[in-house]
Amino acid sequence: MKKYYVCFFFFCLFFLCLSFPFVEAQGPLKEKSFVIDVGHGGVDPGTVVGSIYEKDINLRISKFLKKELEHLGASVLLIREGDYDLASPLAMYRKKSDFDHRISLINHSKANYFISIHLNYLEDSSYDGAQVFYSKVLDENKTIAEKVQAYLNQKLQTKRESKKISSSIYMYPKLKIPGVLVECGFLSNAKEREKLQDDAYLSLFAKYLAESFLTI
Ligand SMILES: [Zn+2]
Secondary structure: OHHHHHHHHHHHHHHHOOOOOOOOOOOOOOOOEEEEEEOOEOOEOOOEEOOEEHHHHHHHHHHHHHHHHHHOOOEEEEOOOOOOOOOOOOOOOHHHHHHHHHHHHHHHHOOOEEEEEEEEOOOOOOOOOOEEEEOOOOOHHHHHHHHHHHHHHHHHOOOOOOEEOOOOOOOHHHOOOOEEEEEEEEOOOHHHHHHOOOHHHHHHHHHHHHHHHHHO
């Protein structure tokens, strides 16, 4: 229980301090701000393969992505910076509470873009590569997804296509700023699973993902 209160305290602190550190940045994205929705966390590991937890890789990619976007001049907020979820401590429906707080943080951030970071998993292990998803709630999301996907395909030598998120998914139709969900690779593909555990690859992937926003 104590741990929950500590997490909740930091969550509240984060919420209250939700403003971008507007330092004098230089670079092609200096006018832009991003909120990075780091998938899963805490009791919610996301996809698990052996001892590999999606939530951990999502956080590692997100931290690299923050660094790369800042390097291009952008202001960046991470929705979580450690291994915890965003649910209220005594929430009866933990997953819904987690989503509700993410929605609130993203919408209140007033960032130019959100980027959700997740990993893919399919029964068919032949699939690999990053895939970009968009909600139709804002017209521009589709264009952003296509451009991010095209850049990632070019850099990673993959042929994935961007796809629409089902409107039955709880969170994305409620987001009021433009953005995309990036499934950064397939944990179901052995070769890609190896790469997703390598910080050198994750850092390079984050660099490409950040650069893809220069094409928008
Ligand atoms: Zn996920």
